[in-house]
Amino acid sequence: METVEVATTGKKVHIPEKLTKQEQICEELASIVGNKYVEDDIGVMYVYSKDMTELDQYLPNLVVMPKTTEEISEILKLANKYKVPVQCQVKGLNMGGVHALLTGGILIDLRRMNRILEVDEEAEYTLVEAGVTWADIHRELQEKHPNFRLSYPFAPAQTGVVSNALLGGHLRFSTKYGPPSDQILSAEVVLPTGEIAYVGSRGLVKAWDHRQDLPDLLGLFIAWHGATGIVTKAAIRIIPKPKYEEKMVFGTKNVETTCELPRRLARTHSFDAVSVVDWRYLMVAMKKCTEIPITGPLDDIPEGIHTVIYSSFESEEELASKRKIAKSLAEKYDAQIMASEAFDIEFRRQADAIDGCPVLGAPGGVGMCFSGAGKGAGLSWIGGLGPDKHIKNLWVKTREIFAKYQKIFPQLVVHEMCWGHIGCFREIVSFDAGDPEQVEQVRKAHEEEVRLLLDHGYLPYKPPKFATDIIINEYADKGFRKLMKKVKEALDPNGIMAPGRWGLYEEK
Amino acid sequence: MKKNDRQDMHRVKKVRLTFKELVDWVYKCIGCAACQGLYRTQWPNQTYDRTCPRMDQWEFESATPGGLMWLLRGNLEGIVPMNTKTLEQLYSCSLCKACEFQCYGDHGEHITEIFLAVREKQIEQGNIPPKVKDFLENILKHGNPWGEARSKRGEWAKAIEGVRKYKFDDEFLYYVGCEGSYDTFGQRMARNLAELLVKAGFSFGILGEQEICSGNDVRLLGEKGLFEMLVEKNMKTFKDLGVKKIITLSPHDYNAFKNAYPEYGDMPEVIHYTQLLHELIKNGKLKVSSFSAKVTYHDPCFLGRYNNIYDEPREILKSIPGIELIEMKRNRENAFCCGGGGGNFYFGFLNGKARIREAYDTGAEILAVACPSCGTMLEDALKENGLEDKISIMSIPEMVKKTLLSGT
Numbered sequence: 001m002e003t004v005e006v007a008t009t010g011k012k013v014h015i016p017e018k019l020t021k022q023e024q025i026c027e028e029l030a031s032i033v034g035n036k037y038v039e040d041d042i043g044v045m046y047v048y049s050k051d052m053t054e055l056d057q058y059l060p061n062l063v064v065m066p067k068t069t070e071e072i073s074e075i076l077k078l079a080n081k082y083k084v085p086v087q088c089q090v091k092g093l094n095m096g097g098v099h100a101l102l103t104g105g106i107l108i109d110l111r112r113m114n115r116i117l118e119v120d121e122e123a124e125y126t127l128v129e130a131g132v133t134w135a136d137i138h139r140e141l142q143e144k145h146p147n148f149r150l151s152y153p154f155a156p157a158q159t160g161v162v163s164n165a166l167l168g169g170h171l172r173f174s175t176k177y178g179p180p181s182d183q184i185l186s187a188e189v190v191l192p193t194g195e196i197a198y199v200g201s202r203g204l205v206k207a208w209d210h211r212q213d214l215p216d217l218l219g220l221f222i223a224w225h226g227a228t229g230i231v232t233k234a235a236i237r238i239i240p241k242p243k244y245e246e247k248m249v250f251g252t253k254n255v256e257t258t259c260e261l262p263r264r265l266a267r268t269h270s271f272d273a274v275s276v277v278d279w280r281y282l283m284v285a286m287k288k289c290t291e292i293p294i295t296g297p298l299d300d301i302p303e304g305i306h307t308v309i310y311s312s313f314e315s316e317e318e319l320a321s322k323r324k325i326a327k328s329l330a331e332k333y334d335a336q337i338m339a340s341e342a343f344d345i346e347f348r349r350q351a352d353a354i355d356g357c358p359v360l361g362a363p364g365g366v367g368m369c370f371s372g373a374g375k376g377a378g379l380s381w382i383g384g385l386g387p388d389k390h391i392k393n394l395w396v397k398t399r400e401i402f403a404k405y406q407k408i409f410p411q412l413v414v415h416e417m418c419w420g421h422i423g424c425f426r427e428i429v430s431f432d433a434g435d436p437e438q439v440e441q442v443r444k445a446h447e448e449e450v451r452l453l454l455d456h457g458y459l460p461y462k463p464p465k466f467a468t469d470i471i472i473n474e475y476a477d478k479g480f481r482k483l484m485k486k487v488k489e490a491l492d493p494n495g496i497m498a499p500g501r502w503g504l505y506e507e508k
Numbered sequence: 509m510k511k512n513d514r515q516d517m518h519r520v521k522k523v524r525l526t527f528k529e530l531v532d533w534v535y536k537c538i539g540c541a542a543c544q545g546l547y548r549t550q551w552p553n554q555t556y557d558r559t560c561p562r563m564d565q566w567e568f569e570s571a572t573p574g575g576l577m578w579l580l581r582g583n584l585e586g587i588v589p590m591n592t593k594t595l596e597q598l599y600s601c602s603l604c605k606a607c608e609f610q611c612y613g614d615h616g617e618h619i620t621e622i623f624l625a626v627r628e629k630q631i632e633q634g635n636i637p638p639k640v641k642d643f644l645e646n647i648l649k650h651g652n653p654w655g656e657a658r659s660k661r662g663e664w665a666k667a668i669e670g671v672r673k674y675k676f677d678d679e680f681l682y683y684v685g686c687e688g689s690y691d692t693f694g695q696r697m698a699r700n701l702a703e704l705l706v707k708a709g710f711s712f713g714i715l716g717e718q719e720i721c722s723g724n725d726v727r728l729l730g731e732k733g734l735f736e737m738l739v740e741k742n743m744k745t746f747k748d749l750g751v752k753k754i755i756t757l758s759p760h761d762y763n764a765f766k767n768a769y770p771e772y773g774d775m776p777e778v779i780h781y782t783q784l785l786h787e788l789i790k791n792g793k794l795k796v797s798s799f800s801a802k803v804t805y806h807d808p809c810f811l812g813r814y815n816n817i818y819d820e821p822r823e824i825l826k827s828i829p830g831i832e833l834i835e836m837k838r839n840r841e842n843a844f845c846c847g848g849g850g851g852n853f854y855f856g857f858l859n860g861k862a863r864i865r866e867a868y869d870t871g872a873e874i875l876a877v878a879c880p881s882c883g884t885m886l887e888d889a890l891k892e893n894g895l896e897d898k899i900s901i902m903s904i905p906e907m908v909k910k911t912l913l914s915g916t
Contacts, residue, residue, distance in 0.1 A: 006585045008535065013587055039568055041593040046582035047570040052538035065567055092569065093541055112567060135545050135556030157556055158541035376535040377613065434535050 001104065009376050010436025012056040013049065015042075016104025019061050025082055029064045029106075032074045037065040037112070048089070048107055052433070053097040053380035054442040055464055060087065060107035067112045069188060069196060069232040076230070077194035079106055079496045086192075087498050088230055090131055090160030095379050097464035098167055098225060102500040110160070113232065116140050121148060123209040125185050125235045130162045137161055141238065148238045151177045162187075162234045168223050169383070169461045170424045173310075174417040176272040177239065179385070181222045185209050188233040189221060192492035200235065208235035220487065223461075225468075227501040228491050242312030244319060248326055250307040250335040259392035259414070261333040262307050266420030268329070270322050273310040276414035307335065376434030380442055382449040382467070383426030385417065386458030394425045394456060401448045405441040407431070425458065465500060472503040525618065530625040531584055536615035537577040543607035543619070544572050546842045557838050559606040561847040562597075564862045570597055573607035573619060580626055590630060595637050598626060600857035603728050603850035605813040609841050627730025639855045644731050647738070651720035652686045653854050662716030664688065664695040670706035674713030680753035681746070681776070682712050683765075686721050687853075687880035688757040693887055693903075694880035698757055700905035701781055705755075707912065708793050712755070718745060722756075724764035724810070729851040739772045746776055753777045755784055759810035759817075759879045760849075766815065780811060782878050785908060786820040789827045796911040800830035803907075804872035806863065806886065807843035808879035821878045824904055828911050834870045848885040860889035868899050875901045 002015045019025060022040065029038045039045075040062040049057035061084075066072045079086045085105030092099045101107065113129035114136060120126070126137060134150075135157040141148050151173040153164050165180040177183070186200025186208040197203070199217040201210045211218055220228050252258040258276065266274045309326060313319045330337060391414055402410045410427040417424050427449060431438040443466075450460055450467045454475050460467045472481060488495075488504045495505030544563060545556045558564065562571045569575040579597060582588030590598075603620045611619060630636060636644070646655040664684070665671040674681050682705060687694030705712055723738035746754070754776050756762040765778040788794040803825055811817040818840045825833050838844040844866065847858030864886050867875040877883040880903070887901050902910075 004585070004587055008585065013585070015587065037567070041591070043579050043582060043588040043591070043594045043597070044568050044570045046588050047568070047575045047578045050539040050569075050575075050578045052540070063568060091541055093539070095538075095540075109568065133556075139556050156541050158544050375532055377538045377615075379538055 009433050010439045011054075011433070013046075014056060014058045014104075016059060016061050019082075019084060019105070021082060022061060025078070025084065025106075026062060028078055029062070029075065032071050032078070033064055033066050037067075039063050048092065048109075049101060050092065051097060051100045052095055052378060053100070053464070054378065054431075054433070054439045054446070055097045055100050055466075058101040058103060060101060061104045063107045063109050065109045065112045069190060072108065072190045072230055072232055073194045073196055075106065075108060076190060076192060076496070080193060080494050083494055084496065085499050086496050088226055090163045091133065091156075091158050093156055093159045094167070094462055095155075096381050096383070096462045098462040100464060102465055102498070105496075108230065110163075110230075117233065118208075119145050119148070119238065120209070121145060121238075123207075124148075124238050124240070125209050126150075126238050127208055127233060127235045128161055130160065130230070130232050130234070132161050133158050134161055134164070137236075145238070147241050149241050150236065150238055151180075151183060153180065161236055162231055165234065165236060166222055166231060167225070167462045168385075170385070170415045170417055173239070173272045174415060174424070175266050175274045175419065177237070178418050179422075181218075183237045184218060184222070185211055185235040185237060187218060187221065187231045187235070189229045189231050191229045192494070192497040196232075202235070220491070225501040226498040227488060227504055229497065243314045245310065245312045246319065247308060247310050248323075248337065250309075250326075250330050250337055252307070252333070252335045254334065255395055256392060257333040258307060258335065259395060261329060261335055262414060262416050263388050263391070263420045263423070264329050264333070265307070265309055265326065266416035268325050269419050270325050271309045271311050274307070274416040274420070276307050276412075278412045376432055378431040378433030378439065378442070379428070380431070380446065381426055381428040382446050382453070382460060383413075383424060383462075384453035384458030384460045385422050385424050386453065386456060388416070388420055388423035390456040390458070391423045391425055394452065394458070397452055398425075398427050398449060401445055401452065402427070402429075405445055407435070407438045408441050408445060410445075423458075424461075425453070468502050525621065525625075527625050527629065530618060530622050531580070533615035533618045533622055534577055534581045534584060536613050537574055537581075538613070539574045539578055540612070541572065541574060543574050543611050543616075546610065546838065557842075558844070558862075559610055559842075561602055561604065561845045561858045561860075561862070562600055565600070565847075565858050573601075573611075576601060576623065577619070580622070583626075590635055592637070595630065595635065596857065598623065598630070599637055599640060599729070599850075599855070600852065601850055602809070602845050602847055602852045602858060604809040604845035606809075606842070606845060609813065624728060624730060627728075628732055629730070631730040631732070637855075640729055640851065643851065643854050644726065644729065644734060647721050647723070647726055648734055652690060653721070653725075654686075654690055656690050658717050658720075660717075661689045661719055662714060664698050665702060665714060665716070668699055668702050668706070671702045672713055673716055673718075674749055674751070675711075676750045677711070678713045679711045680755050680779075681749070681751045682714050683722070683754050683756045683761055684714060684719065685756065685758040685761040685880070687884065689719065691880060691884055693883040693901075694757070697880050697883060697903040697905055700903065700909045701757055704785065704788075704794065704905055704909055704912070708788050715745065722758075722761040722764040724758075724760040724768070725849075725851040725853070727764065727768055728849070735768075736772070739769055743769065743773055743775070751776045753779065755779050755781055757781060757880060759808045759815070760881060763810040763814050780815075780817060780820075780878075782811065782817065782820045782824060782904060785904065786823050789824060789908075794908065794912065796828045796908060798830040799828050799907070799911045801874050802832045802834055802870075802872045803874045803876050804834050804836050804867050804870045805839075805876045805878075806836070806846065806867065806882055807840055808877070808882050809843070809845050809849050811878055812843055813841055821876070821904055824908065825876055828907065834872050836866050836870055838866065846882045846885040846889075848879075848881040853881045853885060859892065860885040861893055864889040864893050864895060864899070868893075868895050873899060874907070875899055876904055876907060877901060878904050 004013045045059040049059045085103050088108040090110045110131040113131035115129045118127040151171040165184045186202035202208045262274045311322045410429045413426045415424040499505040570579050608619050684698045688698035723735040727735040762780040769775045846860040852858050
């Protein structure tokens with residue numbers, strides 16, 4: 001592996017040595033997917049190493065673009081034959097770096113597997129291939145099933161639906177509908193050895209629509225970061241569009257009360273989404289998303305926190321009742337109603353900006369407009385899911401961590417999940433990736449943040465490799481580690497799938 | 509994002525950035541993929557269709573606009589060589605600007621300028637794909653991309669009564685351009701427009717064998733030296749002949765004369781023919797009669813995204829009684845490029861198959877075009893898609909002329 005340290009960005013770019021028999025592997029891959037869909041040009045490889053975070057870049061040796069499950073099966077058999085590492089991506093867009101490659105070898109680009117195979121309104125699911133994006137599925141629903149939508153992520157519309165669900169995190173309506181992994185009902189998978197299997201209800205009966213009361217083998221693929229196989233199709237839950245919807249925004253200046261307010265709001269089981277953002281997030285989002293002029297530099301804006309709630313309702317009576325609940329809690333926790341679309345349409349724009357998307361219930365966010373100032377745009381985050389009661393501590397201590405670094409400033413976000421049972425806490429940092437000092441500061445701050453989360457019982461979601469290393473080496477139970485290793489060895493005897501993920505098969 | 513919020517994207521930049529400033533913008537792209545789908549300009553009813561014709565042709569990440577930015581970044585870092593593959597990817601971009609209208613980054617408005625700057629650098633270093641080299645040599649030697657004889661440049665006009673060489677006192681110069689002079693579709697379009705201009709009673713003339721390429725695509729291929737030579741020659745011709753106003757057939761030429769030439773000196777007034785026809789019809793100088801058809805219209809990048817001319821062609825079509833104008837899903841600033849911009853018309857790196865399919869899907873019988881390059885690209889794609897019997901391609905001058913004839 002040759003390593004180039006790029007002076008402009010301070011990042012390391014790792015270029016793999018040519019594989020033994022690389023030409024032969026390319027030829028055999030071409031016989032599986034066609035010449036047009038195999039590439040090993042270094043320029044094309046470099047583009048697949050792209051990453052907006054502080055992490056190193058790794059180039060694959062070659063990229064292959066299959067169209068079918070059977071082709072993937074053949075590719076994995078070939079990789080086992082030559083003992084070549086395999087990783088896969090849909091769009092490679094995770095801004096926390098979980099998508100970033102860790103080694104050379106074969107990269108399977110799944111974007112050609114982009115068919116929406118079924119939308120079952122009665123059973124409330126859609127069956128999609130692994131390369132289908134949120135943009136694809138949203139368009140399909142908008143055009144053919146206008147009464148349905150999904151719980152969309154905050155990620156760009158061009159990211160993959162299945163990969164997003166498998167990797168975890170939170171969705172727009174996670175307060176009501178839970179995390180992304182709860183949206184998967186059944187799946188078709190290709191195991192590292194090339195065998196094809198079904199998990200969820202589809203593994204036992206000819207139905208894709210549930211995963212209750214059966215050995216949940218889907219868990220073998222959720223949050224494993226591609227180390228146990230490739231999910232090629234998945235049934236994803238769709239949700240009915242409500243008759244009406246409304247957002248409200250509350251503002252407070254007090255961290256203590258506003259860390260309590262969202263939890264209390266979520267625990268009324270009344271609102272589809274309850275989230276909290278700080279002023280910095282709000283200002284950046286508003287500037288880019290709604291272009292409402294912002295007076296003064298960001299640093300002059302006082303600390304403040306906004307809570308956004310989103311309600312769906314089927315009748316005016318239900319709305320009135322939900323408003324009453326929200327207002328009474330707001331009063332109790334000394335929060336001021338800043339905006340409600342019912343009262344002031346202009347504030348609706350603010351609320352949309354905070355939510356990260358100009359449109360309710362549509363994919364695509366403005367997250368990417370947070371990319372840092374300066375020569376090199378850098379964007380990264382660390383977030384975790386865990387006991388909601390620790391949100392206030394995380395908020396305060398995260399500010400303390402970043403206060404040590406002079407050049408980087410976080411934006412803080414909280415999202416209530418599962419009716420307030422779980423809290424999602426996230427810091428987003430925009431930085432100049434063209435300033436090696438800032439890149440280094442982000443690295444250090446993020447290592448501290450990972451430990452802060454873990455110390456509070458939070459688990460980082462979509463963790464990049466440095467974070468999984470901390471989790472596995474410093475925090476994980478021995479028995480858990482042993483079990484993970486056993487599962488991995490049983491499924492992937494040659495250790496070809498995503499070596500290095502969760503510290504497994506790193507040496508290979 | 510509301511459509512109107514993006515109107516500033518159409519503005520012409522008065523100050524060109526240096527190569528260094530431009531390549532610095534490469535590092536602003538985080539590869540977020542916003543450039544790949546229609547998003548910002550379709551608020552609040554996004555359909556998320558693709559923006560980039562390269563993505564329809566190839567599917568690897570490097571075929572996306574952001575992917576090309578990262579490819580160039582790899583080159584700047586000394587990791588990616590400017591080999592045949594990299595050059596092909598650099599030159600296959602049609603510079604259609606669709607990505608610029610979607611990008612959230614501060615670098616967004618510079619994307620095509622960045623690609624252009626890197627092309628200029630390659631030309632300086634003599635690192636040119638063979639097809640591009642042939643194109644440039646033909647322009648240099650013959651004043652047109654195909655190496656056709658200069659003497660044949662005005663042949664398209666021979667059979668048209670009333671079309672003659674430009675004279676000092678003429679109201680305007682009809683600049684036909686390379687496609688109008690030599691390309692089959694372009695010639696037909698040039699003739700139709702000439703007949704309309706005669707019918708409207710203008711005193712105008714053409715340059716005939718004296719006409720040379722405007723250099724729009726030469727500039728966009730990065731051959732700045734040759735472009736400047738063409739500018740000098742053309743400006744001298746316009747000055748010597750006392751040209752006060754130019755009507756262009758091709759939006760490419762319109763773009764060069766309107767936006768690039770003024771950097772080098774005073775230019776006559778420049779108008780695109782769609783603006784003129786719109787005025788003529790509106791003022792009753794051209795009277796159109798009924799023509800019953802379902803029509804969809806394809807926005808050329810060099811009229812639309814480059815010059816903010818969206819309404820005039822549509823107004824012309826709407827003014828023809830009996831025409832039902834149906835919009836394609838991707839229209840105006842969201843229009844999907846036919847693949848013929850940025851020099852691609854001559855190289856065939858891209859094709860217009862997806863666009864013709866989109867036009868067909870509207871249920872229209874006619875796809876109206878305002879640009880000769882688009883016309884040829886889409887006519888080729890029509891044949892490749894086997895849709896010749898389902899939908900036909902007509903230029904706006906041809907449609908207007910047809911209504912004039914049928915109405916008399």
